[in-house]
Amino acid sequence: MTGDRKKEPRTRIQVVVVGDAGVGKSSMILAIATDSFAEGVPHVLPPTRLPTDFYPDCVPLSIYDSSSRPEDKSKLDMELKKADVVVLTYACDQPETLTRLSSYWLPELRRLKLNLPVIVVGCKLDLRDVCQPSLEEMMAPLMQKFREIETCIECSAAKQIQVAEVFYYAQKAVLYPTAPLLDQETQTLKPRCARALKRIFILCDRDRDGSLSDAELNDFQVKCFNAPLQPPEIVGVKKVVSEKLAEGVNENGLTLTGFLYLHALFIERGRLETTWTVLKKFGYNEEICLRDDVLSSPSYKRSPDQSIELTEKALDYLKGVFTAFDKDGDGALRPAELEDIFSTAPSNPWDSPMYKDTMETNSVGGITLNGFISQWELMTLLEPQKSSASLVYLGYPGDTLTAFQLTRRRKYDQKKQRLQRGVIQCFVFGPRKSGKSAILDALIGRPYIDSYEPTKGDRCAVNKIGIAGGTTKTLVMREISEDSVSAFLENKEALAPCNVAAFVYDSSSEESLKRAAELLEQVAVHGECFGYEVPCVLIAAKDDEESNPSCITNSARICTTMGLETPIPVSLKLGDNNNLFRRIVEAAQRPHLSIPETEVGKSTKQHRHQIQRSVGFAILGATLIVGGITLYRFYNMRKLQSSS
Structure with missing residues (x-):
């Protein structure tokens, strides 16, 4: 899909003719170019171009002759690397030149890793021994061993037999190649x-x-x-x-x-x-x-703090797809049913590692409706063009532009004091073994696992979350490993897509809280510096273990100092998430609140306030001066009028 390389339509085809000396390469090229046979042709002809309308497909052919002399080997290699198709020749009256195809020429083409179609041509058909085996008998073993051979044909330049067909097949091999269509091994x-x-x-x-x-x-x-x-x-x-x-x-x-x-x-x-x-x-x-x-992928110009979401029309269509392919009606898609959905696309777009273990499944691994729709929303958030292409491959009715909408910028959300989007992205920070992965697993309904396995790279999880008023939001949680935080924050716009940040620590470990607080400080300073401040929540994980008194005291101090709500205690081992996901969504819904203040931020705000006050006094002073001058002029005018 999106990601696959797209080729431009062909404006010409380059054919390189190779083979042993004296097999008839040049005579064959001259015969197609002049429609005649000539004696004493040059050793190597200059490039020959057939006119556009020579064949029905109207794509001109440029034919390059070649020398088989060792001293010309490097030049031949260069021409072959620019070729679209190779015409490999032998002489029908010289059996040793046929043997050389398998002993030298075809292995040599493979050595160059050209990956080009090959047309094998027997020249001098008029001199062929009538006792020789048929072309099919001679070529069957060769074509079995060298699958790059598209066609085998014999011709005679002297008698003008099948010369035009040679280059027609060469053109056809390029315009209509076998390799993308057919597995040669299994046919x-x-x-x-x-x-x-x-x-x-x-x-x-x-x-x-x-x-x-x-x-x-x-x-x-x-x-x-x-x-x-x-x-x-x-x-x-x-x-x-x-x-x-x-x-x-x-x-x-x-x-x-x-x-x-x-x-x-x-x-x-x-x-x-x-x-x-x-x-x-x-x-x-x-x-x-x-x-x-055909794909007509949306190319929304958007700011870093905007995202693309699916419209209600697209969501309704996908719900219909889910129902249509849930053949057994169990409310979940088995692997075979999911494969059937994407069987009209080049591949399953969710085979990418970024979509592994991200959505809700039932107890036997079937994808629920929530999981299916949420996964589409995740793909739209991360790769909108892939999402658009996938809809087209599925057969989405009408223009895919009706399937997508652009969200409002976050700075306007903060001004309006309300987040206006259906998909909320939460970045999850925290030290090792704090419980980040367990929180993502809980979001998609996976059971708690006691053993520790570090997350490799970033990981996402997504699901629908019910909030007040009976509505739902889609929550995307992106786990950012402790080791990658510094590199992550090197990007000035790293926090632009983030709607809320969660900082997880082990409530029984003072060291874990200390590290979480350091990460909170890093993220908060980054947001203050680059204008992407986000609401933040602290999560006291592993609440089932014996609490560390200093953790309770220090976490309260951190929240008071930075202006945050008290930490949310959770025990995923005991199955108690304390409405964590709803509270994260609600924090994101109020983008002007729960924004941490650092000492750097406070100093910056104080400095900015002083500058604003100074500018205000200067403006007031200038206004008074201008007003005084105006009054003075008015007074003088009245005085002059009264005296006259």
Whole structure:
């Protein structure tokens, strides 16, 4: 999806012709360029360009001849690295040149790691010994060993036999490559190709009955090839499928299985352009990903303290998707059901490590509706373009711009004294073994685990939280490991996406509280310095253990000094979270409160206040002076008027 490299449409194709000396490379190139055969051709021809309209696809070919002399090896390597396709030649009347393909040329191309299609061409067909085995017999072992070979063909420059076909196949190998479509080892469609064709099938299956009726099949044909299918042709297509694959056709028409089988058949018979035409008509590029113009990803220009959220329309659509794919109606998606949802996309967008262990599941690992919707909201928050692309692959109706909305800037939220967004992001700080991971696990309903395992990198958890008034908010908690805090805060805008910060400490450890207080100070100073102050809460974890009296005293002092609410005690081991998540959301909802004040911040505010007072006095003085001058002028004018 987003992240995959997108290629520009081809404006030309570069063909490099290689092979042993004297096999007929130059004569073949000259024959295609001049439509004639010449004796005594140069050792190496200059680059030859075929006109745009030479072949139906109207993409010009640039053909590069090559020398096989050792002293020209470096130049040949350079040309090969710029090539789109290789035409590898041998002479039909020189068996040793055929042997050299497997002993030297093909291994050499692999050594260069070119990853290019290869067209094997037997030149001098007119001199071929009639007793030689057929082309198919000679090439079958070679093609089995070297899967990069797309096509094998023989030609004769002297007799003008199949020379044009050589370069047609070269062009075709580039425009309609086999590699993205077919697994050569298993001779089956590659997963990404099958996923794309499944999406196309679903889009064409307008009545959603799981098969393409004659009318739907005809519409598909017109869309892709600008020509209708006649009734006998439709019958013929279904007959071909049903004879080989009974489940490929049912009483309603061509099934998905039959549709995929047809394309595998086209590819097997060398009609790759058929499948590629279908893919391109439905917006796919050479990597079998949807083109940018089809994805139409939102490109919101936003400030660092704004975020993108799903609209009600998108959320309703996703709830419908959940219901449709929850085949057993148990209120949760099993792995197979989730895979089915994303089976029309190049891959599952949640396979990325950042989405591991982030959402609510039931006791057997099925994703609940809350977990499913929350995960979409998390992806939209972190990677809005991936979220947009995923909606398109699922078949979201209409423009994806209707699926997203931009939140208000946090500075306006603070001015209005109310957070106006549905997805709230909480950054979780704290020393090792303080209980941060246990809090994230509790958010998504996971049982408490007594053993300690340090979190590697950042981790997120997300779930729906009910608040006053019967409404819900989506809470995203992002755990930031103690070791990464300093590097994290090197970014001036590190706290911009944060709506509330939580600082966790082990309530039985004075050292843990001390470290949490240091982290709180760091974060608070950073917010004061760069204008991204956030509400903060302290969490006294492990409340089931014997409390440390100094922790109670010191935590109260810290809260009083910095202007924070008293710490929230929790015991996740005993299952008591003390309404922690609702209280975090409520703290975020009041963005003007619970903002810690540091000594640095107080000094800065005091200095700013003094400057404002000085400026105020200066303005007042200037106003009085201006007023006095105005009154004096008015008095003089009245005096002059009275004397006259």
